[in-house]
Amino acid sequence: PPHTPQYRPAHHFTPAQAWMNDPNGLLHHNGTWHLFFQYHPHGMTWGPMHWGHATSQDLMSWQEQAIALAPDPLGMIFSGSAVIDVHNTSGLGAPGQAPWVAIFTHHDGEAEKAGRIDREHQSLAYSLDEGRTWQKYAGNPVLPNPGLKDLRDPKVFWHAGTARWVMSLAAGDHIAFYASPNLKDWTQLSEFGHALGAHGGVWECPDLMPLMLEGKQHWVLLVSLNPGGPNGGSATQYFVGDFDGQRFTPHDTHTRWLDHGPDNYAGVTWHNTAPRTLLIGWMSNWVYAKDLPTSPWRSAMTLPRELSLQRVGEQLHLSARPAQEVVQRLSSLPTTVASLSTDASVPGDALRQADGRFAIELTAPSLQDFTLTLSNDAGDALHIGYDAASRQYWIDRTQAGLSDFHTDFAARHTAPRISTAPEAQVSLFFDRSTVELFADQGLTSMTSLHFPSQPWSKCQIQAAEAMREGRFELRSFE
Ligand code: FRU
Numbered sequence: 001p002p003h004t005p006q007y008r009p010a011h012h013f014t015p016a017q018a019w020m021n022d023p024n025g026l027l028h029h030n031g032t033w034h035l036f037f038q039y040h041p042h043g044m045t046w047g048p049m050h051w052g053h054a055t056s057q058d059l060m061s062w063q064e065q066a067i068a069l070a071p072d073p074l075g076m077i078f079s080g081s082a083v084i085d086v087h088n089t090s091g092l093g094a095p096g097q098a099p100w101v102a103i104f105t106h107h108d109g110e111a112e113k114a115g116r117i118d119r120e121h122q123s124l125a126y127s128l129d130e131g132r133t134w135q136k137y138a139g140n141p142v143l144p145n146p147g148l149k150d151l152r153d154p155k156v157f158w159h160a161g162t163a164r165w166v167m168s169l170a171a172g173d174h175i176a177f178y179a180s181p182n183l184k185d186w187t188q189l190s191e192f193g194h195a196l197g198a199h200g201g202v203w204e205c206p207d208l209m210p211l212m213l214e215g216k217q218h219w220v221l222l223v224s225l226n227p228g229g230p231n232g233g234s235a236t237q238y239f240v241g242d243f244d245g246q247r248f249t250p251h252d253t254h255t256r257w258l259d260h261g262p263d264n265y266a267g268v269t270w271h272n273t274a275p276r277t278l279l280i281g282w283m284s285n286w287v288y289a290k291d292l293p294t295s296p297w298r299s300a301m302t303l304p305r306e307l308s309l310q311r312v313g314e315q316l317h318l319s320a321r322p323a324q325e326v327v328q329r330l331s332s333l334p335t336t337v338a339s340l341s342t343d344a345s346v347p348g349d350a351l352r353q354a355d356g357r358f359a360i361e362l363t364a365p366s367l368q369d370f371t372l373t374l375s376n377d378a379g380d381a382l383h384i385g386y387d388a389a390s391r392q393y394w395i396d397r398t399q400a401g402l403s404d405f406h407t408d409f410a411a412r413h414t415a416p417r418i419s420t421a422p423e424a425q426v427s428l429f430f431d432r433s434t435v436e437l438f439a440d441q442g443l444t445s446m447t448s449l450h451f452p453s454q455p456w457s458k459c460q461i462q463a464a465e466a467m468r469e470g471r472f473e474l475r476s477f478e
Contacts, residue, residue, distance in 0.1 A: 001295045007451055009300050009431035010357050011326075011477060012283065013054055013062040017296040019043055021289070022153075022205060022266035023280045024051055025068075025082035025102050027131070028273045033059055034131050035280065035301070036068055036102070038079060044298050045290040049076040051104070053131065059278075059304045059325040068134050069102065069125055074141065075111075078120070079153040079205055080104030082131075083183075083271050089165070090183040092126040092137065100127040101183050102134065103167065105152035106141055118145035120152045122169070124183060143186045148172060153205045155268055156183070162245035168206035168221070173199060175206045175223060177248065190247040193223065198237050198255045200228015205236075205266040208243060209277055213309040213316065219243040220309070220318060221250075222258060222279075224266050226286050230257050231413040233287035234265040240309070240316045251316065258320060260415030261395065261437070261446035262287075264302050277307040278323055283434060283447060288406035293451055294433070302447055303429060303436055310443060317418050319442035322429065330359055333475045338461075340364060340470040346459040354476035356432035356455040364470020367417075367424035370463040374430075374456040382450050384428065384437065388464070391417045393426075393439055393446060401452035418443040424470060430456070431477075 008014055018041050025036035032055050039052030051069035054062040069077045082102040085093065092099040102125045111119035121141030125134040145151055150172040159166040159179070167178040167186065174193040178186040193203065205224040210217050221239045229235025236258040241250035258267060259281070267281030281302040284292065292298055304323040309316050321327075336350050340362075351358070360372070371385040382400040386393050396412040397403070403410035419440035429436045432455070437446040461472060 003296055004294050006356070006455070007294050007433040008297070009434050011060050011431050012303060012434060013301040014297050014299070015039065015052055016064055018298070019045055019047065020052065020282075020297070020299040021046065021284070022079045022282050023268060023301060024079050024104065026268060026270040026280065027082045027084065027100065028270050029084060029130060032057060033270070034082075035062065036082065037301070039067065041067060044295070048109075049078055049107070051077050051102070058329070059323050060329060066132070068131070069104065072136060074121065074123065075106040075108035075119070078105035078107045079266065081155045081268065081271065083156055083158070083165075085183065089181060090124075090126070094128050097128050100131055102126070103154045103156045103183065105154065107152070117149050118147055120150065121145050122154050122167075122186070137184075139184065142184050143178065150202055151176075155205070155207045157208070157271070159245055166208070166245070168208045170203045170206050170223070172202055175203065175221065175248075177208070192221070192248045196250065196253060197223065197239065198225055198228050201226045201234075205268060207268045208248065209269055209307075210243075211277060211307065211309045212275075213311065218309060218316060219248060220307070221248055222267065226265070229262070230260055231262045231411075232408060233262060233285040235259070236265060236267055236281070238318055240318070254315070256317065258318060259445045259447050260413065261448040262411070262413055263434075263449045264447040267302070269307065278304050279307055279320065280304045281447070283449065287408050291405040292449070293402050293405050300434065305442075310441065312418055312420060312443070317443055320445050321438055321442035322427070322436070330475055330477070333477065336474045338472055338474075340461060340463045340468050340472065345461070346474050348457050350474065350476065351459055352455070352457050356430060357477035358430050359475045359477070360428040360430075360459070360472055362424060362426045362461070362470065362472045364424040364463070364467040366422055366466045368464035368466045370424075370461060370467055372428070372459070372461045375458045376452055376454040376456055378453040380452045380454070382435070382452070382456070384435070386417070386424075386426075390414075393417060393437060393444055395435065395437065395446055395448045397448060397450045400450040403451075413446065413448065415444050415446050424467060
């Protein structure tokens, strides 16, 4: 197929070519952000999985590096995490050199073909040159499969309270927690989720993390689910609760979603960023991921997001906001400001120059109905808005360009408003074929793809009378 540079996001990671899915092994060291990812270097669809590798100094521009991990006789390299083993608990280090240890799933395709259930095992690889090259551990797998069809995506962190490593592992319809003194010997601690949360599909890519609120530590467990998301297909739910080093206990039985858009899956957080917690997700959906009309690559990552807890009434909710690195970069760029006092529109030239890469910030003392429409001369239109009657943000991509590649792509998606604050605060980030909506300090977010046949050249906002004291600002990325 012809190449589609017009759809390649400029400020999100995409591999130069070939298929990508989940982020893996996220690790921060000496000012460098490492992103590993599920990668099939020889195809435009999912295949024998490798770990690709990219690095960034600013979380916005990424340099692709050599492939980190390739399939071996134990199987393909599925998702997992990476840690810096500062005290060399694993013994895999060298004098004066703390090993970086990747913990991943070996998926044995041959076992699967032979109808065997025990096809997913947990294994290690280590690097002594800051992630450039990796050796597989000779004793793999370190956690053999006990007889479960789905058992994958190990996410490991150092649990200070019990001074040992803790692993969250997706086990089909629940999460299993394990502990280890040395990353090699693992003991099961507990299970969570059999009868809680959304179960429309298989549980994948867990991540357990501490987050502070009002001087108290809480624990958040992210669990990706495919299918069964609130807008169809894959999505990431989360639970807020406590973790005592053994067991995760949720505060309540509500199902909450990290992102209500259709295109944010398998998100996990970076190792070694305390006191901040930063997440990146795969900006796609298993429903149509393999059909997306891009070439010669397929899939992008989301913008990196900072996670925090916020209280709304009695409930604690996760807030996801673009990382401050992204916000800072944007605030230094030229801005067009318009008021909402008349039906507002942005001069076409400003948008034409932006070439699909811009941000919009909408603020008003009162949040009421509004509709923002981006359009082009080809007759495509993307509509984004808020509906006060149903208290929902929404994104309608039914007319936003190409959609005939999959019947489920053209759709209108909604997200509940969590915040009870009167004012409107909505940020939108556009990057050629992507939009990320963050409302109410990140309490509601939506990530959504679209493929206009020409770049957006017109932007209009219609807002309810009560919002007319508000304004919107448009900033073009350079
Ligand atoms: C999630 C997932 C993981 C698995 C990987 C395989 O998108 O299905 O559970 O490890 O993708 O590529």
